[in-house]
Amino acid sequence: MKLRFVTQDIHAYLDYPVAIALMVLPFILGLGSSHPFALWLSVITGVAALVLTLLTDHKLGVIRVIPYSVHLIVDFLVAVTFIIAPFVFGFSGLDAWFYWINAAAVLTVVSLHDPETVAAVAV
Numbered sequence: 001m002k003l004r005f006v007t008q009d010i011h012a013y014l015d016y017p018v019a020i021a022l023m024v025l026p027f028i029l030g031l032g033s034s035h036p037f038a039l040w041l042s043v044i045t046g047v048a049a050l051v052l053t054l055l056t057d058h059k060l061g062v063i064r065v066i067p068y069s070v071h072l073i074v075d076f077l078v079a080v081t082f083i084i085a086p087f088v089f090g091f092s093g094l095d096a097w098f099y100w101i102n103a104a105a106v107l108t109v110v111s112l113h114d115p116e117t118v119a120a121v122a123v
Helices: 006-027 037-055 070-088 094-111
Strands: none
Touching: 006 037, 006 094, 037 070, 037 094, 070 094
16 A cells, blocks of 8 residues: 555545534634634634635636645645644643644645645646
8 A cells, every 4th residue: 555645536525524624623622712813713724725625626626726736735834834823822722732633634634645646836
């Protein structure tokens, strides 16, 4: 089995539920106890992720104007943001762990991408 097995199609099927989870889970989990932005950062990111997915050139994109390779870069930058946000904004407890766990999940998906399925970024 190839170690890098996440294809564009697999990623496309993950994008919508992840975007919805980022918008809904903060309310279910009661995020924001250490800082109100802990709740809203996830909701804003979820909305942005939904828009990005709708605009990405992959199987489930609706208006395919964003290259898939750019989508992967944005995902990576979101993961980095989720790693540092608890330190920058003073999130603690569940607020911090929510972001660190999500960052780990996104980094895992991005790092397991099958490079053969990713088109080159147009320069």
